[in-house]
Amino acid sequence: MIEFKDVSKIYSNGVVGLDHVNLTIEQGEFVGIIGLSGAGKSTLLRSINRMHDITSGSLMVDGLEISKLKTKELRNFRRKIGMIFQSFNLVTRTTVIRNVLMAKVPDMTFWRVLLGVFKKEDKIEALENLDKVGILDKAYIRADQLSGGQQQRVALARTLTQNPQIILADEPVAALDPVTAKQVMNDFKRINQEMNISILINIHHVELALEYADRIIGIRAGKIVYDGPSKDVTEEVLNTIYEGKIPNEMEEA
Amino acid sequence: MEFYDKVWKPQKLVLSNGKVVEEKRSRTPVILLLFIAATYLSVRITGFSFYTIMERGSQFFVILRQMLSPDFSYLGSIWKPLLDTIKMSLLGSFLGSILAVPFAILASYNLVKNKVVLAVVRVFLSIVRTIPTLVTALLATYIWGLGTMAGTFAITVFTFSYVGKQLYEMIETVDMGAYEAMEAIGAGRAYAFLSAILPQVLPGYLSVSLFCFEGNVRYAAILGYVGAGGLGLILNEKIGWREYDSVGMILLVLFGTVLLIETISHAIRKKLM
Numbered sequence: 001m002i003e004f005k006d007v008s009k010i011y012s013n014g015v016v017g018l019d020h021v022n023l024t025i026e027q028g029e030f031v032g033i034i035g036l037s038g039a040g041k042s043t044l045l046r047s048i049n050r051m052h053d054i055t056s057g058s059l060m061v062d063g064l065e066i067s068k069l070k071t072k073e074l075r076n077f078r079r080k081i082g083m084i085f086q087s088f089n090l091v092t093r094t095t096v097i098r099n100v101l102m103a104k105v106p107d108m109t110f111w112r113v114l115l116g117v118f119k120k121e122d123k124i125e126a127l128e129n130l131d132k133v134g135i136l137d138k139a140y141i142r143a144d145q146l147s148g149g150q151q152q153r154v155a156l157a158r159t160l161t162q163n164p165q166i167i168l169a170d171e172p173v174a175a176l177d178p179v180t181a182k183q184v185m186n187d188f189k190r191i192n193q194e195m196n197i198s199i200l201i202n203i204h205h206v207e208l209a210l211e212y213a214d215r216i217i218g219i220r221a222g223k224i225v226y227d228g229p230s231k232d233v234t235e236e237v238l239n240t241i242y243e244g245k246i247p248n249e250m251e252e253a
Numbered sequence: 254m255e256f257y258d259k260v261w262k263p264q265k266l267v268l269s270n271g272k273v274v275e276e277k278r279s280r281t282p283v284i285l286l287l288f289i290a291a292t293y294l295s296v297r298i299t300g301f302s303f304y305t306i307m308e309r310g311s312q313f314f315v316i317l318r319q320m321l322s323p324d325f326s327y328l329g330s331i332w333k334p335l336l337d338t339i340k341m342s343l344l345g346s347f348l349g350s351i352l353a354v355p356f357a358i359l360a361s362y363n364l365v366k367n368k369v370v371l372a373v374v375r376v377f378l379s380i381v382r383t384i385p386t387l388v389t390a391l392l393a394t395y396i397w398g399l400g401t402m403a404g405t406f407a408i409t410v411f412t413f414s415y416v417g418k419q420l421y422e423m424i425e426t427v428d429m430g431a432y433e434a435m436e437a438i439g440a441g442r443a444y445a446f447l448s449a450i451l452p453q454v455l456p457g458y459l460s461v462s463l464f465c466f467e468g469n470v471r472y473a474a475i476l477g478y479v480g481a482g483g484l485g486l487i488l489n490e491k492i493g494w495r496e497y498d499s500v501g502m503i504l505l506v507l508f509g510t511v512l513l514i515e516t517i518s519h520a521i522r523k524k525l526m
Contacts, residue, residue: 049437078439089430094452102431105448106440112446153436162438 032213140202150179345408
């Protein structure tokens with residue numbers, strides 16, 4: 001369970017990232033976070049695993065106060081939280097399986113990390129996770145040989161290998177074509193339903209958000225302006241979130 | 254450069270729909286003028302004159318002609334100093350390349366956030382790079398005495414500074430996405446570096462180290478001038494005795510060695526890329 005209590009974030013240049021945010025997300029929810037660029041979607045997501053520090057308020061994950069964690073505790077905490085990035089963030093020069101195995105690095109001894117020697121059971125786990133996202137046959141190919149959608153699945157397999165309770169996805173399909181984007185969203189949905197992993201997605205494509213997420217959080221200038229089931233999102237709600245500038249997709253739809 | 258645009262007004266291009274685009278005037282003429290002025294100045298300062306070359310240029314070929322008939326009977330006494338030279342450059346390149354790694358990491362702004370550490374390490378690398386290798390070798394002979402140890406030290410120091418700079422520049426241009434992902438997974442900075450950045454810079458690092466080794470064979474050959482062992486020792490001696498046919502033989506062997514090492518190293522570096 002993730003609990004924001006009166007959380008604010010002000011960047012050193014004075015920009016307000018989060019403005020008195022109150023939010024509770026239960027284990028196993030599929031949440032889509034929408035809003036204009038710069039509204040604070042990334043800040044919200046990244047404050048959960050403290051890739052960004054919050055300025056004030058309380059942020060609890062499974063009863064743990066995140067802002068109070070010390071370096072070592074923070075690292076242990078982050079192991080339970082997966083993160084997916086818009087640009088995949090793989091080591092493209094190396095093979096797919098090695099990228100997936102990176103999820104095991106924090107638990108390994110120094111020499112194993114230095115020499116890149118992984119345990120057999122870890123390799124099997126990595127391969128099983130590649131199988132779950134449907135790219136087992138690509139395991140021994142260099143990551144830069146894959147298409148964008150396949151690379152995002154490698155990142156997904158890497159995250160699954162962490163055995164996370166929560167997956168934070170920061171614009172995971174923004175760099176993908178519409179068809180591939182749907183496939184990746186299907187992967188998220190399946191993982192959410194089969195493994196009861198909470199999924200929080202920042203997303204620009206409103207229709208994808210409404211189709212896949214159970215709950216929508218609309219954010220505008222650091223404030224939460226909508227929080228409710230995706231089926232209750234109306235034109236009016238979107239107008240509030242997007243300050244009257246309805247995204248193109250909605251006009252086309 | 255705003256001044257430039259005021260003197261030479263940008264060209265106005267008018268589109269058929271009336272929109273105006275301003276294209277700035279080319280900077281090339283000014284740069285060309287500066288270049289010609291610099292060339293003229295350097296000719297004046299160094300006292301370069303074509304007349305002297307015409308007059309005395311032939312002297313160059315007198316010695317060269319004597320070198321062109323190498324004394325093959327001298328070959329036997331070249332092998333040991335040649336091996337010394339190769340040993341110096343190989344060991345020195347190896348040690349220097351390894352020593353460079355921790356310093357390069359400390360000099361990369363994307364890994365180290367402490368500005369003081371960055372500045373200190375970078376200045377240190379620059380200073381080391383500025384000291385001519387011959388001077389390092391000379392200083393080293395006061396510590397280890399005459400011989401290859403001093404040469405090895407000098408080569409190590411040079412390689413350290415050169416590879417160090419190249420490596421930190423490589424680290425700074427690396428894609429930090431994977432590093433960010435490792436931090437998000439809960440890896441410490443050392444583990445994140447090893448698993449996310451090392452695979453990206455390793456081929457480049459090995460390539461630079463090998464390239465440095467190629468050059469070091471040539472540098473090591475003259476280190477003997479200051480008593481640091483190797484080919485330079487006998488080169489200095491034979492030039493002193495004006496035995497140019499032996500000098501020719503030494504240069505021939507050096508040429509062959511350098512060619513061989515460069516060919517091998519080039520082939521390996523091509524594989525690495």
